[in-house]
Amino acid sequence: MNVLQNYVCGRWQSGSGATKTLHDPSTEAVLAHLHEGGVDFEGMLAHARQKGLPSLQAMTFAQRGEALKALSKLIHEKRDELIAISTQNGGNTRGDAKFDLDGMTGTLAFYGSLAANLPQNGIWLDGDSIQLGRTPRFSGQHVFLPRPGVALHINAFNFPAWGMGEKMACALLAGVPVIEKAGAASAMLAWRIAQLVVESGILPEGSFQFVAGSVSGALDLLQPLDSVAFTGSSRTGALIRGNRNLVARNVRVNIEADSVNAAVLGADVDIGGDTFAQFVANVATDITQKAGQKCTAVRRIFVPQDLLADAQEQLLERIAATKVGNPADEAVRMGPVASAEALASVRAGMAQLLAVSDALCGGPQPVFDRGYFVAPTLLRAKDANASAIHELEVFGPCATIVPYSGDAAEGARLANLGGGGLVASLYSDDKDTLDCWIRSMAPWHGRLWVGSEKTQGQALGPGAVLPGTIHGGPGRAGGGEELGALRGVLFYMQRTAIQGDRALLGKVLGEAAAQG
C-alpha cells in the first residue's frame, strides 16, 4: 500500500495524524493513504527562505526559464506512466488525462520561453522613465523585482498536473520558491510528478517542496512578502482570504474559486451554420469532459426561445452518444467524478437545481452498482431568474439550459447574475450583439470566448485555459488573476517607483531607464 509522503526540507517524510484514503473512483478500490498532519511548516518555510530563495535569485531569468523547459520535457517523457495514474486515481479517460498533463507541460514550456523577453540584469522595467522635476534630470522609473518570500500553492483535485504547473511556472520564473499542496482525492498524480521533479535535480534545493496533506497550519506562519495562490471552493477561499495572519500582514492572496460559467447563444445564429455547430460541440464537451469537473465548464446555457428546440435536441443527441464507464476501457468517453465526497456533493447540488428546473436527461440517481459515476445531466430552468441556477456550481457533468428572449442585453443581464465568472462563451456573428455583450459582460468575467463562423476549426474551446491569456475572474470566481503570459509572473514581483537623477539611475537600472 502506498503512503503518500511530503517533501520537506530536502527529504521525503511521512505525515502523521488523521488518515485520508485515496481510491480508484471507477472501482472504489483503495489505492493509497496520506496523513493530514505532521508537517514541520516552520522548518519548511525556513528551508525555502534560506536555501531555495538565494539559489533561485542567483539564477537569471534565462536560467530559470531553462529549468522550466527542462521540467516540461521531463514530465512529457513520463507521459504514459502519468496517464495511467491519472486514469486510476483520477477516473480520467485518456483524453482527460492528456488534457491535464499536456496542460502542465505546455504551460511550463510557455513560461520557459518567456524568459527570453526578460532582462539579463534581473531588473524588470515597468513603463518609461518619467520626468518628475522642472527638468528631466529628476526622474522616476517603475521596476519589478522578485518578492523575497515563499509561494504557498494550494491546488485543486481536478487538475493535479496542470493546476500545479500553472502556479509553479509563474513563481519559479519570478525567482520565488514554492510549496505545492496537492488536492487530496487525486494526489497520486501530483505526488508522482513531485518525485520526478525532485529526483531530476533540475530545481535548486529548497525551491520546490510538496505536501500531500493539509497546509492550513502554514497560513499562520506566512510573512508579508510571502504569497498564497489557491484554487478550490469559494468557502475555503474565503477562509484563506480572511485568515487573521494573512490579513494582518498583507500577505498577497490569489483565489480562483467557484464559477457558474455561462454560454450565451445569440439570436442571429443560424441553426445550420458553423457558429451553432460550435455552440453544441463546446457545450457538450464541457458537460462531459473530466466528468464536468472543470472550473471553466459551462453551467448555464442561455438559449433564445426561437432556437430552444433545436439546441435541446442536438445537445441531447451528443450527450446520449457519450459512453460512461471505467476509463480503463478505451471506448469510454466519460469517467466517474473524483471521490465519494464529490459524488455526494454533485447529487445534492442536482437535487437543488431540480427544484427550479426540469431534467432533460440524466439526474442524481446511481448509474452503476460501484464507482462514483453520475450520468451526464442536462436541465432546463423553469424560471430564468431563480437564484440557484445562477449561484450554485454543481461540480460534475451537469448544466442547465436557461431560455431567454434573444435580446442581447437580456442575455447579458442573466449571464451576469452569476456574480462574477471565470469565462463566458458567446456565440454570435453580429457586431452589435457582441459589442453589447463585451461592454456589459467583460467587467463581470476574467475571460470572454467568442464563437463565430470563422472560428470553426481554428479555436480550442472555452474550457481550455491558455497560458497567454489570464485565468481568474471577479466576485464569485475569487477575484484573482493567473497566467496571462508575464501578467501571471507579476503576482510574485513587487512594483517599486525609483526616483532620482536620471543618469545615475540609468547606471544602476540599465540604460533603458536613462532614456524614455
Place this chain on the structure above:
Amino acid sequence: MNVLQNYVCGRWQSGSGATKTLHDPSTEAVLAHLHEGGVDFEGMLAHARQKGLPSLQAMTFAQRGEALKALSKLIHEKRDELIAISTQNGGNTRGDAKFDLDGMTGTLAFYGSLAANLPQNGIWLDGDSIQLGRTPRFSGQHVFLPRPGVALHINAFNFPAWGMGEKMACALLAGVPVIEKAGAASAMLAWRIAQLVVESGILPEGSFQFVAGSVSGALDLLQPLDSVAFTGSSRTGALIRGNRNLVARNVRVNIEADSVNAAVLGADVDIGGDTFAQFVANVATDITQKAGQKCTAVRRIFVPQDLLADAQEQLLERIAATKVGNPADEAVRMGPVASAEALASVRAGMAQLLAVSDALCGGPQPVFDRGYFVAPTLLRAKDANASAIHELEVFGPCATIVPYSGDAAEGARLANLGGGGLVASLYSDDKDTLDCWIRSMAPWHGRLWVGSEKTQGQALGPGAVLPGTIHGGPGRAGGGEELGALRGVLFYMQRTAIQGDRALLGKVLGEAAAQG
C-alpha cells in the same frame, strides 16, 4: 456652531447618534460637530449605482478628464478660503495647507490630462493581440473596462484635501462613482471642498457623495464589483481587509497604512557636499512639515558611525530653528498635531521609543499650556535592532537616528526591518551602494527616493507623493498601490481576456486589436 452634514442621495442632511467635536488644535476652541451615524448607506449605494454610474459611464474618458480639470480649477480658485480652514481646523501652517491643497488640485489636473491618452470608444486595450490557435485567426486581446460598482474612499485626517483628491481622481476618470469619507478631526476642510464640488454641478448627480461620520456600516453592503480604498492605521486597515462581507464577495480593497519610513545615508557621502545637504534638509523637513503627520515622513534615520556627529549636529541645528506655535502667526514654521487623541498617541509612542533610545531634542513633555503641541523630537537608538524602532510609527514630529556601520548591505537589512514601507530615501553617489540598496530594498518598498549630488535643487523631497509614480507599499504599509499615472486608474477597472476571430474582435474592440 457648524454641524457638518453628509451629502447623501442628492441632498445635504445631518447625521444622528454619537457626536464628535472638531477643534482648533492650536487653541482647543470648539469649531464644529458631526454625528457618527444616521447615514442611509443602502440608499446611498443605490443612488450611486442607479444615478451616478450610468451618468459617468455615458461620458467618455475625455469628458471625465475635463470634469477633473474643472474641479481642480474650482478648488484652486478658493485656495485662500480653504487655507484658512486648514489652518484653523488642521493646525497647518500656510505652507502645510498649500502642500495639501495644491497636492489635491495638482493631482486632479494631472489625471484630467491623462484622459487624452485613453481610447475614444472606452475600451482600453492591454497589450497586443496574441495568436492563440494554429493560425492568427483565433486570437486573444486583453481589455480593461470600468467595474460597474461604487468606490468607497476612507480618507485620513492628515491630508483632507490631497487624500480625497488622489482617490477620487482615479475612480472618476475610470467612470466609477465615489463615496468620500473624511477623517473626523480635520473634516471641516473636506466638508467645505465637498460643498464646492456639489454646488459646482461639474460631476453628474450620484457620482460624488460625502460622509463626515462613520462608514463602517457601508462595508457590509458592498457588492463584488465595488471597491474600498483606505488610508489610515494598520489596525483599522486590517479590520477592513478582514471584513466578512468584503472577504466573502471578493470586494477589491486597497490599503495604505502605517509605514516606519527610512532614510539611509551612504558611507561615501561627503559632509561638505550637496548629497549630505539634501539629507539634512529633507530629514528636518520630514520631522517638522505637517508636524510630522505625513504617512511618508522619515521615522528612522540610518547614519554611518563616521558621519554620526556631523549628521546629529546639523539636524539639531535645523530643528532648533523651527518656530513652533499657532500657525495663524506667519512666523510659525510648525503647528500642533491634529487632535487631543493624536497628541496622546504621539506622547505614548515617544515614551515607548525612549525605552530604547535617547532624546537628542524634544520629547513628550507639554510645550504650551493650551493646544495639541509637541516639540520636534530627534532620538538616537541605543540598539539598532530594537523592535520598537522599526515597528512603531509615532505619527508626529519625531524620528530616530540609528547608527550603523556604513556597510551598504547592513543599512539595507536594518531598513527592511520596517517590514514594508511606503518610501525609503537613499543618499549616495556610489553606483555599487545604490545597486545593493535598490535590489535589496525595492521589494520591501513602494518607492525609493535617491538623493545624489545632481539632484540638489532639482527634486521635490521624498515626502511628496507625485501622481506619476505609485504610492503604497507591501507589508506594514498596507500592501496597496495608488496613483502611478494610469496604474492607479486600473484599480477601478476589470481586466478581461477576449478570445475569438481576430477580424471580428477588431470590429468591436477597435482596429488596434486586429493588428498586433
